[in-house]
Each structure stands twice: as C-alpha cells, then as structure tokens.
Amino acid sequence: MIGYVVRRLLYAIPILIGVNLLTFALFFVVNTPDDMARLALGAKRVTPEAIERWKQEQGYDRPLVWNADAEGTKKATDTVFWQKSVRLFAFDFGLSQDKRDIGREIFTRMWPSLAVALPMFVIGLAVNVTFALLMAFFRATYLDFWGVVLCVAMMSISTLFYIIGGQYLVSKLWNLVPISGYAGGIDAFKFVLLPVAIGVISGIGSGARLYRTLFLDEINKDYVRTARAKGLSETVVLFRHVLKNAMIPILTGVVVVIPALFLGSLLLESFFGIPGLGSYTIEAIDAQDFAIVRVMVFVGSALYIVGLLLTDISYTVVDPRIRLE
Amino acid sequence: MPVVLWTDALIFVVVGAVIAYVLYVRQREHLAVPWRRVARSAAGMCAAVILAFYIGVALLDSLHFRPSIESKDPKAAAAYSVEVRSVLDTLLADLRTRNEKTYSAPFATRSFQRETIELPDGKVAREYPRLRYGGAHLKDEAARGWDIGVRVLRGVGIAVVAWAILATVLLAWAARRTGRGTGEFAQAVWRGEVEVPWRAILVAAALLLVVLVPAFSLTPWYHVLGTDKVGQDVFYLALKGIRTALVIGALTTLVLLPLGVLLGITAGYFKGWVDDVIQYVYTTLNSIPGVLLIAASVLLMQVYVETHPEIFPTQAQRADLRLLFLCIILGLTEWTGLARLLRGESLKLRELEYVQAARAFGVPSWRIITRHILPNVMHIVLITSVMGFSGLVLAEAVLSYVGVGVDPSMNSFGLMINAARLEMAREPMVWWSLAAAFAFMFVLVLAANLFADSVRDAFDPRTHVGLRLGRLLRKPA
Numbered sequence: 001m002i003g004y005v006v007r008r009l010l011y012a013i014p015i016l017i018g019v020n021l022l023t024f025a026l027f028f029v030v031n032t033p034d035d036m037a038r039l040a041l042g043a044k045r046v047t048p049e050a051i052e053r054w055k056q057e058q059g060y061d062r063p064l065v066w067n068a069d070a071e072g073t074k075k076a077t078d079t080v081f082w083q084k085s086v087r088l089f090a091f092d093f094g095l096s097q098d099k100r101d102i103g104r105e106i107f108t109r110m111w112p113s114l115a116v117a118l119p120m121f122v123i124g125l126a127v128n129v130t131f132a133l134l135m136a137f138f139r140a141t142y143l144d145f146w147g148v149v150l151c152v153a154m155m156s157i158s159t160l161f162y163i164i165g166g167q168y169l170v171s172k173l174w175n176l177v178p179i180s181g182y183a184g185g186i187d188a189f190k191f192v193l194l195p196v197a198i199g200v201i202s203g204i205g206s207g208a209r210l211y212r213t214l215f216l217d218e219i220n221k222d223y224v225r226t227a228r229a230k231g232l233s234e235t236v237v238l239f240r241h242v243l244k245n246a247m248i249p250i251l252t253g254v255v256v257v258i259p260a261l262f263l264g265s266l267l268l269e270s271f272f273g274i275p276g277l278g279s280y281t282i283e284a285i286d287a288q289d290f291a292i293v294r295v296m297v298f299v300g301s302a303l304y305i306v307g308l309l310l311t312d313i314s315y316t317v318v319d320p321r322i323r324l325e
Numbered sequence: 326m327p328v329v330l331w332t333d334a335l336i337f338v339v340v341g342a343v344i345a346y347v348l349y350v351r352q353r354e355h356l357a358v359p360w361r362r363v364a365r366s367a368a369g370m371c372a373a374v375i376l377a378f379y380i381g382v383a384l385l386d387s388l389h390f391r392p393s394i395e396s397k398d399p400k401a402a403a404a405y406s407v408e409v410r411s412v413l414d415t416l417l418a419d420l421r422t423r424n425e426k427t428y429s430a431p432f433a434t435r436s437f438q439r440e441t442i443e444l445p446d447g448k449v450a451r452e453y454p455r456l457r458y459g460g461a462h463l464k465d466e467a468a469r470g471w472d473i474g475v476r477v478l479r480g481v482g483i484a485v486v487a488w489a490i491l492a493t494v495l496l497a498w499a500a501r502r503t504g505r506g507t508g509e510f511a512q513a514v515w516r517g518e519v520e521v522p523w524r525a526i527l528v529a530a531a532l533l534l535v536v537l538v539p540a541f542s543l544t545p546w547y548h549v550l551g552t553d554k555v556g557q558d559v560f561y562l563a564l565k566g567i568r569t570a571l572v573i574g575a576l577t578t579l580v581l582l583p584l585g586v587l588l589g590i591t592a593g594y595f596k597g598w599v600d601d602v603i604q605y606v607y608t609t610l611n612s613i614p615g616v617l618l619i620a621a622s623v624l625l626m627q628v629y630v631e632t633h634p635e636i637f638p639t640q641a642q643r644a645d646l647r648l649l650f651l652c653i654i655l656g657l658t659e660w661t662g663l664a665r666l667l668r669g670e671s672l673k674l675r676e677l678e679y680v681q682a683a684r685a686f687g688v689p690s691w692r693i694i695t696r697h698i699l700p701n702v703m704h705i706v707l708i709t710s711v712m713g714f715s716g717l718v719l720a721e722a723v724l725s726y727v728g729v730g731v732d733p734s735m736n737s738f739g740l741m742i743n744a745a746r747l748e749m750a751r752e753p754m755v756w757w758s759l760a761a762a763f764a765f766m767f768v769l770v771l772a773a774n775l776f777a778d779s780v781r782d783a784f785d786p787r788t789h790v791g792l793r794l795g796r797l798l799r800k801p802a
Binding site: 014015018019022023026027035036038152153155156157158159160161164167168172260263266267281282285286288290293294296297300301304305308 | 618621715719738749767
C-alpha cells in the first residue's frame, strides 16, 4: 500500500512536468512577452521603452529557456522558464502583475472557497444519493418516472439561471440573505447559505439521475435477488446491500473532486462576491494576469492528481477485495 | 456576393456527413434497427421535431453573403458592403432593422426609460416616449390588449391550418408506406396503435406551430420579447443565438471524435508503450482544470489577434475564427472522456476470439481495427457524442459569462445573459432578455437531452437487459 502510494506520487511528477511544459508553451512560446506587454499596457501607451520596462518589472526580460550570456548554472536558472515555471514545483508562486504574493493570496483566499465548496459537496452528495435511492425504491412507478423527468428538466437548465433566479428570489424579493459579500467567522453563515443551496439544487438533476442508474445496475444483480429471497425487507436490501455496492462507481466520480474543493467554484464565487480562489481566478482572467492563471493551472492539476490517488485509496476502504499493489 | 465563413463550411461538412451516414445506414439492416427503436420513442421523436426547428434556423443563419451596395452609376463594378449577412437576416429584415432607442418591455408601446420631451406648447416634460415601431400602428394605446388578442387569434388560426395541412401530408405519406388507407391510418394514429409515435410527433409540431406562428406574425407590429439596451429586438437576438449554440455543439464534436476514436482505440488495441503514452497525454490534459485551460488558450488567441490584425479583414471573420478556435479548444479538452471509454472497450474486444483469429491469420492491425474493433465501438461513439452535445451548449453560456467565450460582437445566449445580468439591479427589473435567452436555451438543451436519452436507450445493449429485467423484478407488492 505505501509502496503503491509512493509509486503513484512519483508518477505525478511527469504529469506535472507535462502540465508545466504545456502552460509554458501556451504562455511564452505562442505569444512572446512583448505581445503580453502590449496587451497589458494597452494600445496607446506602447513604446519600446515602456515594453522593456514592463518586461523588467514582471521579470520577463530574461531569455526564454537558455541564457547564453550568464555563467555556470545560471545559464539554465536565469531564464524565464526556470524563474516562472520550474519554481512552481517548490511552491514558489512569485508575484502577480500588481506585485502581490500569489502564494499568500492563495492561502488567505482558500478558506472562503472551502466555506462554500465543502458544505456544497457534502450536502449535495447526501441529497443526490437520497433522491436516487428514493427513485430506485419506487422504480417502475409513476413516482420514478416523474422523478426522472424532473431530473432531465433540471439538468437542462443553465447553472446561470439557478444563480440569477435564486439571487433575485431569495435576496431581492424575499430579503432573506444578503445578495453578495462575505464575512469571516460565524457571520459567514448567512453569506454562504444561498450559494450552497443553489450549488446543491443545480447539481441534483445530473447527480440523482446518474446515481439512480448506478443503483438500478446493482439492483438487477444476483446477490440482491438472494437477499430478497432470504426475506429481507426492501429497505434493508437497498441500504445494506445496494448502497454499499454502488459506492465504488459513485466514489470514482466523487473522491477525485475533493482536493479541488480548495479551488472553489468560479461562477458561484464571482456572482456572490465571495473572496475565494474561484473569484480570484475570474478576476485574473478579466485582468489578463497570466501569472495568476499559470499558478492556478499548476495548483489545479496538482490537486487533481492527489484526487486520483485518493480515489484509489478509497476503493480499498469500501471494497476489501481491492488491494493496491 | 456569397461569403463562406470557416464555421459555415464546417457546419455543412457536418450536415454532409450526417446525410452520408443516413444513406449508409438505410442500406444496412443491422445498423438501421437501433434507429427504428429511436423512431418508436415518443419523447425522442418530440425532441427531434423541436431540434429540427433549431437546426433549420441555424442552417439558414449559416448561409452568409455580403449584400451589394446599389450605386448610382450603373456602369460601375458591383460594390459590396463590408457587413456580412445571412439568409436568416434577410428573412427577418423587419426584426433586424426596426430598432428602438433602448430597452422596452415585451409588447410595450412606450419606452422603458423616461426622456425629456418638448411639448408643442413649449413646456418640457419627462415622460415615457412612444416607441418608433412597437405598437406604432395603434392610435389609441388602450386598444393594445384587444389588438394583440386579435392578432394572436389570427396567428393561431393560421397555425392550425398549417398544422392540418402538414398533418394530412405526413399521415398520407406514412399511410402509403404501411399500405393502409389514410383515414384508417389516421384513426389508428389517434388511438396510438401505430409503431411510430405519430400522435406525439403531431402534438409536438402543433405546439411548435401554435407558439411560433403567432410570435412571428406579431413581429411586424410589436417587439414580442422586448428590446435590449441598444434597442435591438430580443426575439431576433435569441434566434441568432441558436446558430452559435449549435455550432459550438456540432463543431466541438467534429473535433473531438477523430481524436477520441483514434487515440482511444490505438491505446486499447496496441497496449504497451503506446497505451502508456496516450494515457499520459490524457491524464495530463485532464488534470488541468478545463475552464482554466480554455481561458488560457482564449486569452492567448486574443493577444495573437490583437498583434496580427492584418489576417482578419472583417469583424465577422474575426469573430468567426474565434468561434472556431473555441470549438477546437473545447474539442482538445473534451476528447479524453471518449478516449478512456474506447480504450476500455478495445482492451476487452482485442481479446475476443474473432480478433485473435484475425491476428493469427496475419491480418494487419489497421484492418483489424477498422473491420473488427471500430464497428463494435460505434455505439459508444454515437451515444457519447449525442450525450455531450447539450453539455457543450450549456458550457458556452458559462464560458461567455467568464469572458472567454465567443466574440462579443456575435450573438449568443451566454452573451445575452451576461449583458442582461448587469441590469438586474434596475427597478423595475429588465427581465425579458434574460428570460428569452434562458427559455431558448432550456428548450434546446431539454430537446437535446431527451433525444440523446432515446438514442442511448436504443443503442446501449445494457439498457435493454436492464429494462427487461426491471420489468421482471418489479418491486414485490
């Protein structure tokens, strides 16, 4: 088990290098730092001196991958690639375009993101599984049929509609919670309530329908028939047998997103003005701050790889037959 | 002068490919059987009727040209305007040109905003001015409700007549195919005793006509869905948004299919280092958060466009290339799911006896793949691509909201929502363009989802077993 985990973590290194090379190619090779400077400065203020100054401020004035003028190891390290990409591996994220330490920003903005994403994830999973179990319990009845119809209708509605509609109804018409904003500590509750509710509701359609299919796949298996033949009640069959065995396909899709909860939700955070990593990313995209976008890509993929590893480990927890070797 | 934009050309490539597929399937019974199952599903066929309307609008909107400018000198060479228009624009010329000054509510006769007006007696008043076009034919505004009612009724009348003609033609055609008399067949349809759910199809067509015909017949007199900030008719904008949504869905599928099929099957069939490399590539791509990868690519393309203005002669061409680029990026990030499914399936298929036998006979690998593997995974390819379509339409709205979607000069549901969102705080609220975009998108995505479901049920061998067993193992009473 430990050997497996170590091997998987080592396997993560080539993937992170790949992600890094890809983002480096996207950000520095396709467009030169000069192009970025022109975009950042705006069309009117572009002079060769201004571009040089901007590049120097941002640290893009070095050669891209190989510095022939430098000495010794500096030939490799005094380059844009080393300074901007390789240092990400040491979690040294550098500065954003407005000279803020990205690493510290991420650390402070992580908590509001988690405050929204974590309850949303837990409640959402519970709600989806409950609805799916209910539909599986009433399978082949009108309740099941209309449940599925409702799910298809709900998953056909854009997330944007849930957010805008929820904000309008709950915050503006009924004045129950503030429209947007955030506060630390216990006050966070009233700001987080609506985004969490909207996140859960917008996920019910696809989630409940998917889990229903997973449960129905299990319900047709032999061991379920045996369980019924033993005279177990339908509730016991569903909860004790079907739910446990359907956990494996459910975990495949669920565990992988847990680490990424730190990144928060782009849409919810920007609509509700929650100062988390999601809104940070959106602001960076709006301001065309490539440094932040690059760091978020790196962090996101690192968390995804952790998620894949956690998924494998979680299999051994729910199914003792699975051994990781 | 006709203009063929890149996405137009590719859209017609997709249409051509679909037609070729239909002709191919018609001659092969084993391929046609699952499609007949789709044709027997009532929900699937209703969805198909609605999708047909959307596709029709999108195709009309994909035939572009540059109108000629009438010049006073008849001998001069024909000059063409720089503005690129589509056939749909010409058909809806009324809607396109009858712009108000700013917001107005659906069916309004007066503007949404007060203006300072100089009265004939020299005094100045602030009031809501009459619209230039919306309800301009009314002498007395109090008669508006009556006027709308009469026109709606007239529209419904036309719709009913059109529907009756359509239904007769369709039923006569279907009756001839089954070799029964039209009257007898129509009665069987009414009682729901025919294989193809004609009754459901006709009901869907009736609903579509009853909504659309009055809406279109009212457009010369009213702004049915109101106007937006710069006074454009929202109904027109929503119709134009259809093309963008469908282009994103169709072209992204066009990009991701070859990638997913080729890489997925080769990984599963060859195993070994080929598999390792392909798995490495798709894990790497998957690990990058999708929105961020798209955002990064689109930002870069923006930089490229801004530094190379000479490549893009007209605004429409630039917007179009951005749309195409967005489809390519989406395709490049979305193929991994399909590839993973196909890899798993090919791993199973390559161990089957007939594939082993073919290999023992020395059949080259590419022939085994095209003859034995590919036909046996086609159902997965088809199911995944129809199921993915609706997700892509929804993704466009989100991406446009984030600011990395289609070009701001285009019409799309996402941009409509984004523009309308900024007016949420107004009192009273400007709700109509938001509602129109959501409604158009909801109907499209719902139809696509229902159609995809019926395709999946028809093609997935697993669901049939499941359904049959489901009926046998019905909950004990």
